[in-house]
Amino acid sequence: MGRSDLFVQVVAQGLAMGAVYALIALGYVMIFKAVGVFNFAQGDFMMAGCFLGLWLVSTGTIPLFAALVLAVLLSAALGVIVEIVAFHPLLESPSRSYLMCTIAVGIIFREVAKMRFGADPLRFPNYLGHGVIKVGGAGLSVQYIWITTVAAVVVVLLLWFFKRTKVGKAMRAVSEDREVARLMGIDTDFNMRLTYAISSALGAMAGVLIAPVFFAFSEMGRSFGLRAFSSFVLGGTDSIVGAVIGGLLIGLMENLAGVYISTQYKDVVSFVVLIAVLVWRPTGLFGERGEQRAG
Amino acid sequence: MRANTKTFSLYFWLVAALLPVVLRNIYLLHLLVVALIYSVTAMGLNILTGYTGKLSLGHAGLFGLGAYVSALLSLHEVPVPVAMLAAGIAVASVGVLLGIPTLKLQGHYLSIVTLGFSEILILIIINWKSLTNGPGGLRGIPPISIGSFSLVDEVPQYYFMLGLVALLVWVKARIVHSHVGLALRAIMDSETAAEAMGISVAYYRVMAFGISSFYAGLGGACFSHLLGYVSPYSFQSAESFGLLGMVVVGGIGTLYGPVLGAVLMTLLPEYFRAFADFRLILNAVVTIILLIKAPGGIVGTVQALARRRQLSAPTARGCGL
Numbered sequence: 001m002g003r004s005d006l007f008v009q010v011v012a013q014g015l016a017m018g019a020v021y022a023l024i025a026l027g028y029v030m031i032f033k034a035v036g037v038f039n040f041a042q043g044d045f046m047m048a049g050c051f052l053g054l055w056l057v058s059t060g061t062i063p064l065f066a067a068l069v070l071a072v073l074l075s076a077a078l079g080v081i082v083e084i085v086a087f088h089p090l091l092e093s094p095s096r097s098y099l100m101c102t103i104a105v106g107i108i109f110r111e112v113a114k115m116r117f118g119a120d121p122l123r124f125p126n127y128l129g130h131g132v133i134k135v136g137g138a139g140l141s142v143q144y145i146w147i148t149t150v151a152a153v154v155v156v157l158l159l160w161f162f163k164r165t166k167v168g169k170a171m172r173a174v175s176e177d178r179e180v181a182r183l184m185g186i187d188t189d190f191n192m193r194l195t196y197a198i199s200s201a202l203g204a205m206a207g208v209l210i211a212p213v214f215f216a217f218s219e220m221g222r223s224f225g226l227r228a229f230s231s232f233v234l235g236g237t238d239s240i241v242g243a244v245i246g247g248l249l250i251g252l253m254e255n256l257a258g259v260y261i262s263t264q265y266k267d268v269v270s271f272v273v274l275i276a277v278l279v280w281r282p283t284g285l286f287g288e289r290g291e292q293r294a295g
Numbered sequence: 296m297r298a299n300t301k302t303f304s305l306y307f308w309l310v311a312a313l314l315p316v317v318l319r320n321i322y323l324l325h326l327l328v329v330a331l332i333y334s335v336t337a338m339g340l341n342i343l344t345g346y347t348g349k350l351s352l353g354h355a356g357l358f359g360l361g362a363y364v365s366a367l368l369s370l371h372e373v374p375v376p377v378a379m380l381a382a383g384i385a386v387a388s389v390g391v392l393l394g395i396p397t398l399k400l401q402g403h404y405l406s407i408v409t410l411g412f413s414e415i416l417i418l419i420i421i422n423w424k425s426l427t428n429g430p431g432g433l434r435g436i437p438p439i440s441i442g443s444f445s446l447v448d449e450v451p452q453y454y455f456m457l458g459l460v461a462l463l464v465w466v467k468a469r470i471v472h473s474h475v476g477l478a479l480r481a482i483m484d485s486e487t488a489a490e491a492m493g494i495s496v497a498y499y500r501v502m503a504f505g506i507s508s509f510y511a512g513l514g515g516a517c518f519s520h521l522l523g524y525v526s527p528y529s530f531q532s533a534e535s536f537g538l539l540g541m542v543v544v545g546g547i548g549t550l551y552g553p554v555l556g557a558v559l560m561t562l563l564p565e566y567f568r569a570f571a572d573f574r575l576i577l578n579a580v581v582t583i584i585l586l587i588k589a590p591g592g593i594v595g596t597v598q599a600l601a602r603r604r605q606l607s608a609p610t611a612r613g614c615g616l
Contacts, residue, residue, distance in 0.1 A: 038403055040352075089587045096348050097586045099403055100543065103352070103536055104579035104586075111576045222532075226414070229407055264422070271411040278396040278404055 005138035010259050011252065016144035016213075018251020019151035023206035024228035025235065025243040026158065027199035033175035033238055034195045035091070037098045041082070041106035042203055043225020049075040049204020050124070050216045051113050057125055064127055072204045079200030080193045088192065106221065113218040124211035147209045154205060155244055158198075162240070171195060223267065227254070230270035234277050236287025245285060249273075299601070307551065311457055315450050324449040326561055331456035332517045334557035337541040338460075338467055339510025344539070345548030346476060347503045348483040350406040353393075354511050354538050356413025359530025361386045361515025363420065363427060366436045366525050375439050379516035383509045390508025391501055398497040401486060405504070413532050420527040432526030439520045452521050459517070460554060463510065468550055470506065479503055533575060540582045546592030555593055 024046055031039035053071035056062055062070065082105055090098045131142035162168040174181040174191045182188045206224070207216075214220070231250045235242025254269045277284060318324060336358045344350055351357075365382035369375050393412055397404040420427045427433070438445045439455065446452050470476055478499045481489040486496050519525045537560065545556025564574045589596045 036402075038407070040406075086583050086587075093586070093590060094348060095403065096344060096350055096547075097590060099350055099406065100539055101583055101586055103539075104583045107533065107536060107579040108576055111573075111579075115572060226407075226411060233404075233407075267418070268415055271415060274411065275396050275408065278400065278408070282400050 002137055005136060006259070008135060008138040009140065010255050012138075012140045012144050012148075014252035014255035015248060016147040016251070017210075017255060018231075018248035019148045020206045020210045020247075021224070021228045021231045021250055022244040022247025023151055023154065023202050023209075024224060025232040025247050026155070026240060027202045028229060028232040029235070029238060029240060029243045030195050030199040030202075032232075034171075034178075034192060035087075035098065037095050037102070038229070039199070040099065040102040040225070041109065042199065043221035043223075043228065044106040044109040045075060045079060045200035045203035045221070046207040046224055047113060047216075047218065047221035048078060048109050048207070049200070050207030050211045050220065051117055051218075052204070053208045053211065054117070054122060054124055054216050064125065068127070068208045071208055072201050075204030075207075076197040076201040079196035082200075083193050083196040087196070088189070091192075106225075110218050110221060117216075117218065119218060121215035121217040124208075124216050126212040128212050143213055147213075150205075150209060154202070155240070158202075159240060167194070226267065227270040230274040230277075233274055234284055236284030239284075239286035242284055242286030303551075308457075308461065312454075315453055321449050323562075324453055326565060327558065328449060328452045328456055328521060330558040330561035331453070331460050331554075332514055332521065333538070333541065333561060334460055334554040335463060335514035335517060336511045337538050337545070337553035337557045338463055339507040339514065340538050341542045341547065341549075341553045342467065342470070342510065343503055343507040344542055345552075346471065346479040346483065347500055349500070349504075350403060350539065351409045351504075351507070352406045352532060352535050352539075353409030353411075353413035353416075354507075355530045355532060355534035356409070356416045357386050357390060357508050357511035358515040358518070358534075358538075359413075359420070359525075359527070360389060360416060361512030362519040362525045362530070363433070363515075364512070365516035366433050366519040367426070369437050369520070370433065370435075375437055375520055379439075379513065379520065382516040383513040386512025386515070387505045387509035390511075391505045393508075394501045394504040398501060410532055410535070413530070413535060417527050417531060420530075427527070430527060432524060433519070434524050436519045436523050436525065438523065446521065456517065456521070463513075464550060464554070471550070475499065475502065536582075537575075537578055540578045542592075543582050543585055544592055546594030546596075546598075547590070549592070549594040549598070552592050552594040559593075 024042060027042045027045065028039060031037070031042070049071055052074050053068050056067035056071055057064060059067075086101050086105055087098065090101050126143075128143040128146045132139040133142060133145065134140075162172055170181070170186045171191055171194065173184065173186055174188050174195075178188050181191075206228075207220075210224075227250055228247065231246035232243055233246070234249060235244070235246030250270050250273060253273065254266055257269045258266050314327070315324060336354055340351060340354045361382040364385050365375075365378045368378035368381055373381070393408055394405065397408055421430050423429070438447050440446065444451075446455050478489070478494045481492065481494055482496050482499060490496050515530075518529075541556035541560045542553050543556070544560055545554065546552025560578065564577070567573070567577065585592060591599060
């Protein structure tokens, strides 16, 4: 296999990983726009979706694809429940309280998963297939092509939802200014729940998409969450397009570095990008919130 | 107000000083020593979280860095007190370096920078086997000794830690009640307003994180010399949240809160041994409940109750623990 073939393969893998980061990062963007706080449980919603899928598949009574869809829907419901029980009461508290609460929720998810499924990685049914498509001398795994395609469709649907539907417009209004939106007659509580439903569903989709490639393990929310967070900051924290491009860039850089530099410190790549963005371009690639307003 | 604080402090230290006399349980005393070690780091975290409103998700990493720096220095024949001080200073400098990228930013970027830092630190400690002995950890770390007397028994260790915590509480009180503390609280209320008043937000914020990291490093140094053994797994990022839990339970932004929180959150799991697997969940659930129902923690709630009682009395004055 030639050098350029290896490159093509690494790029395909990087894009697929990046698409997964992008889906998780979209959840960060939605919560950040709605509440102004990072949702550190986002990665663990992804893990929860993945394990819900695994659990539903293992019951064996539900067809595989129905089980995956159900896992995503259940994750959305989980997001709503967590919002009502833990996050909503803290909406008017100092942001540090809200932030701590999201971390605590993440820990609870992780520990429950560890108790129910153990700490070892579990094999996820490979519904994406084993096929390899030949492009020149390079073999592209069908898995990666599927992951990238599905993620792209989800992003397009999401953009359409926010731009065209009434509910999507209302959500954008709430994220602009919650008080004003409420005065305009928008049900902000319902909106907040919907935001959590969508963001945790996005995480869960990322989880069931990547699990056939990477196994399911209780700490996956942390490693994927950290990389998705870097994507979210790189993309500018408040832009959907930014999060997608940020995710793809992080996925590419990480996989290229893994092949051409060293696989050992893969986590470090996204962290270095994060620090670099914070130092040189805090608004990210697509951030709009440049100047601060006196509150 | 001052009188109330003084009486509380007096009782607090009196009870604490008499504990080893009453308590004949060596294991419990050992747990208290561990709790006091954690309380040093929790106090540091409180300087950051309680007075600037920012979170660190990497204080366990800073704590671990302090433990390793001090342990390695003393294993290379550096006198223990010098090694401990060096650990504090080294960790404080690392803290300042970590704070710099997030200086000009609003929001909680510091949390993620510190989280990433502590994850990478653990990676380095585990992989740099020639220096740190990797996952095996370091053994045979020399104890703290005063003259020819070494702190290896629980009772002297307890009194040493009590003295150190008293000193650090005093230092923290001096900082909090100085112009630095006032500036920090002004920044927490509104960065823009503080900046407009001529307070250099960046300078004070880095200073707070530096002091906070110094406490964490010193706590780590105490950990390695009093327990004699360090392992990278004691400093994983889940422990950072444990430290935040201590601060929340004891009382964010209070003087004695982190100490009480550290003691409580160290002793509590021991009484729920049957639920050993639930330790982290228990911690997280307790933290969420307190954040929602009693955001002031134990000390904050007691303060609020005392204030309400005094308001009904003719001389209405607050009680500042």
